[in-house]
Each structure stands twice: as structure tokens, then as C-alpha cells.
Amino acid sequence: MLSERRLEVLRAIVQDYVGTEEPVGSKALTERHRLGVSPATVRNDMAVLEEEGYIAQPHTSAGRIPTDKGYRLFVDKLAGVKPLSVAERRAIQNFLDGAVDLDDVVGRTVRLLAQLTRQVAVVQYPSLTRSSVRHVELLSLAPARIMLVLITDTGRVEQRLIDCVAPVGETVLADLRARLNSRVVGRRFTDVPPLVQDLPESFEADDRPAVAGVLATLLETLVEEKEERIMLGGAANLTRFNHDFPLTIRPVLEALEEQMVLLKLLGEATDSTMTVRIGHENFHEGLNSTSVVAVGYGSGDEAVAKLGVVGPTRMDYPGTMGAVRAVARYVGQILAES
Amino acid sequence: MLSERRLEVLRAIVQDYVGTEEPVGSKALTERHRLGVSPATVRNDMAVLEEEGYIAQPHTSAGRIPTDKGYRLFVDKLAGVKPLSVAERRAIQNFLDGAVDLDDVVGRTVRLLAQLTRQVAVVQYPSLTRSSVRHVELLSLAPARIMLVLITDTGRVEQRLIDCVAPVGETVLADLRARLNSRVVGRRFTDVPPLVQDLPESFEADDRPAVAGVLATLLETLVEEKEERIMLGGAANLTRFNHDFPLTIRPVLEALEEQMVLLKLLGEATDSTMTVRIGHENFHEGLNSTSVVAVGYGSGDEAVAKLGVVGPTRMDYPGTMGAVRAVARYVGQILAES
């Protein structure tokens, strides 16, 4: 276990490095922080911290920079979550309150988060799989063509076209619509399949193929993984670090274009605890010098989706975590209201 | 007017510069192109071209690079549109054919275009204002809450929530739905307003406020400008030019994040002619060293939206134009089918 003062030194190093973006030496440290000891002492502490793998020097006779392990310790033990100012909170609320539909909510959120943290923001659309059905509508567009519209409790709307082999009567459709809704409204998506399984049986033989088609499409829509859409914003913020990033920015941009990578990035946890993944803790090469701060958000207790930011490992963790958490909370509120 | 050979020299300069990304000198030109004259002659031609403002040298005793004006001449007079190979066309069709809904079509298109041109691709969602109504649906979510669903002929679906002051009966809703559809289905958005103006009058006085509310929301949805959404892809391609782009990439990324800028970028023309805007021809600073190649696409004769790419002024214009045009055509076909 490291002594109190050595932890203090590590904290100071992280803070200074995040601020100046330059390796920090023993002398500068004592000048900018009231450590109460001399540079020589700090040097000894630094030697220990380096031996333990918390900091490193880019080359001999340069200052130290934190390693991933160092940031990890900093985040876990040394840093709190910096709460936002009242003004900032108010600004968030005002900004999000103007949203008109789900797309707009997500769009505003991503811009807000990017602006607040000055980093790349990532917001996942409320996932279908964890939400429930508000309404199912069936429209007859043409005699043998039906449109299925699914409305979720998070305000999301999905629609699918269904082509039937034979025309379907208006009355049959109305019947199906009524029965379907009485069974599935308010239900979790995952609970729906068994509830509708026997529906075709209660229809005339002639209509069963059409009914089965509608059900198949509905179930397909419910499980559809591809619908885990994601919105991205603030990519321009990547260039803020370009003085040492010209090589790194490329793979990051590439990674960010892959939906799959983004989804994994936000993590799998379904609760609302914040996850911070630092540097090499990210599975994906090219994101090895970036950190991800993500948290779940949702209209109720349970998270229905995640949002977060991607930035250099050298980021202001307390501030970023504070912003991410605050935004997640407000988005949750907005969703609950709508 | 420039002589035939001088134009030929300009063409050679553009081609070489696009290929090598380095200023091109007289000697290299004569070696790589069969101009039939000596370097000295080419030098004279170059001097003239420079005087006329078509090319410039970054500094004395360096080769020449084309100016915006030079590219303009090249595009207008010297370059054709390079058609894609059969294999490429087939690949496009295969890739786009798998799309399941409008989001997917646009998503695939943007990825395709980015990959094909190795540049940043921009695709505008089919605009509401130029399309027509396929169907209007009214759902009663709660006694005093109605959802309006608008389906367009381009497959786009818009939904809006309407809160009424008093409950609205099912029969009234059905009545309104039927009348509304009989009047507006198949109509251009711009033609709709006068057609529904007198609808409230045919309802009981009690129901008129609700009917008016629905109509107001519908008309609002029809003209809503903000719905001119845009999808972006291939931002990572920006870094391909970073050897001289570290400063330029920043403002470009910033510009690309602004919906408004993107919309203007694609231009206002409603027909299907291709527009190429080169360097300073772009109104927006920060895009001064980029070119935009855009073209309209649509399900019928008329363009309902635009798509294009953004790249450095030093781009392969014939190839890019070919790809953009081909993709636009196929997307139009896909939309017409669905």
C-alpha cells in the first residue's frame, strides 16, 4: 500500500498532466501544489510510483506521465465526481426541454454532452429489448399490404411493411388489432412472444397466413438487434489533442464509425452505475489511448440505454463523470415525462 | 482562350497532382505524359497558365499546383464523368438491395458512398416538402391523446402526439381519418393545406377543437423544416490527407457537424444535375480547401433529396462524380420500388 503522501503526489501528477498536457517534473510539482516537501523527496516518491507502474517517463530525463494503471487508481480512489454548477444544470434542463420527439431528444443530448465535456459524445437510442409496448397499430395500405406500427413506452416508433399473399379484410384487421393490443400493451418485449403464439388459431383458416405474417413481423421487430442505433457527436473535439494525436486520431475515427464497436464500448451493464474504461482496458485496438466514460439512463429505475463520452486517457475524469451523470439523469426525466 | 496544348498541360498537371499529392514540375510532366514537346516549352505554357490564374507555385522553385480556378476549368471542360465498372455497379446494387427500411437505405448509401469514393459522404433524407402523402393514420392512445402517423410515398414515417382538451370519441376519430385520407392521399404536401381547411365545419361543434388540433399538427409536420435530416459517413477518410491537413481537418469536422451547413452544402437545386463546388466557391470558411460533389436523387423524375461527398479540392473529380451519380441513380430506383 502506498503512503498517503505518495497518493497525493500521484493525484498532483494526474491533475497537472491533464491540465498542461506535458510530462510533469518534480520541481514543477512542488511549485504548483502545497505538498510540504522538497523536490528531492518528491523524486523519491516518483521513483517508487514508477516502480509500481503508476507513472512512466516517455524517455530518460523527462517528466512523468500517468500510466493507465495510474489513472485507474486515480479514478477509483483519489477522484470524486465533480458536481455541475447550478447554472450548468439549469442550462442542461433548458436545452433538453425543447425536444419534440425521440430523435430530437437523442440529438440534443449528444450535442449537449459533446459541448459540456468537449469530447466525443455517444448516445444509444433507448433499446427495444428492455422497453415495453405502448401500442400496436395495423394499417391497410393496399388490399394485400399492411403496415405495422409499434410504439414503445420510451416514445420510439418502429414501422414495417408486410406483403400478404391474399387480401385481408378491414374487419379481420380490426379484430386482429384489438386482440393484439389487449394482450401486449404494457408488456415487456421479452414477454410478448408466448402471449401471441396462439392468436392465429382464433381466426378463420383463410386469414391465418396473414395473421401469422403479421405476428412474425412483430416478433422480428421486437428482437431486431440492428435497431440498437447510436448517435455520435463532437468528433471535431478529437482534434483538440492533435499535437500528439495525428496518428491516433485515425483509428479512433474509424472505430467510432462502427456501430458494433460503439455498442460494445458502452458496455453491457444494465444498471445505472457509471463505468470508466481506461486506455488498454478497451478491447479495441486504436482506442488504446482513449478512455470511455459511460452510464445507463432510463425513464424508470432500470436503464434502457447507455450514453457516454470518448476522450483521451488524459482527460478530466471528475468533470467528465459529473457531466455524464448529470446529463443521463435529465434525459431519464425527459423520457419519463413524454 | 487557351490553346489546345495548354489545356492539355493543365489536365496533366491536375491528374499528376491528384495522383502524387505533390507539386508537379515541367520535367516530370513530359516524362509521364506524351505531350510531344520539351520541358522548356511546357515551362512557357506553365508560365502562361500561372499568369491566367489556373495554377500556382507554393514557393519559388517548386512545381505547380492547380488553383481553384484551375480545377474549375478542369471539371467544366477537360474532364468527363468516369463511369463505374460493371463489377462496381453490381456491387452497389447488391449492397443497397438488402435494405429493410428508409433508415437502412440511407445508412447503407452513406457507407457505400464513403467506401467508393474514400471520402466523406453526405446523404439527405428524402425531404418531406417535395414528396406526397401515402397515408394518414390517427391512433387514440388515451381518451384525450391522439397520435398522428404520416406515411410518405418515399417510405418515410413521421409521428406526432396531440393532446386534446376534451376526450375524442372513436367514431369521430374514424370519421376524421376517413375524410382526411380521402382528401389528401396521393397529394403533394404543398397542395394539402387548402384541401383540409374546411374540414372542421363538417363536424359537431364539440369536436371541432380536436379536429382543428389534428389538422394544425398535420400541417405543421408537413412544413417542418427541421426534419431535413442528414446522415454522414466516412469521416475517417479525412485523415488520409493529414500530411498537410492537421490544421484543415479541424474546421472541416466542425462544419460537418452543423446540420445547417450540410444542408446548404448540398445546395438548393431541385433537379438532377450534378453540382461541383470547388474550394472557395464554398460559402463556408473552413471548407475553403474542400470540394463538394452533390446531386439530387428521387424515386421519380424529380429529386426529393440530395447526396454527395466532401473531399479535398485535390480529388479525383471524374471518378468521384461517376460514383456519386451512379449511387444516386440506384438509390432512386430502390426508393421507387419500396
Next chain:
DNA sequence: AGCTGGCACTCGAAACAGCGGAGTGCCAGG
């Protein structure tokens, strides 16, 4: 035992000089 001042050492960054070569403009001759 732990802290401190002193000192020699290391090594990257910046400044500087010299060189080579690609490219130019110009001119005189075909």
C-alpha cells in the same frame, strides 16, 4: 528512518549551418 540540498549526468528540443537537387526564368539559336 526520513527529508533535504548538492552535484554530475542524460537526453530530447531547438537552433544553426551546409549541401543537394528539383525546378525555374531567360536567352540565343534552330
Next chain:
DNA sequence: CCTGGCACTCCGCTGTTTCGAGTGCCAGCT
């Protein structure tokens, strides 16, 4: 009007030097 020749320019590369921040270590002090 084209061409070969020639003197000139200036960028980019490389090697050298200098400068300074920072380090590790040690001896002495509390």
C-alpha cells in the same frame, strides 16, 4: 514557335552544437 543550355533560387534533409529540464544518487541533517 520550339528547344537546349545555363545560372539562380530555395526547400528539405542531415549533422552538429547548445541549452535546459529533469533525473538518480549521495552525504549530511533532523
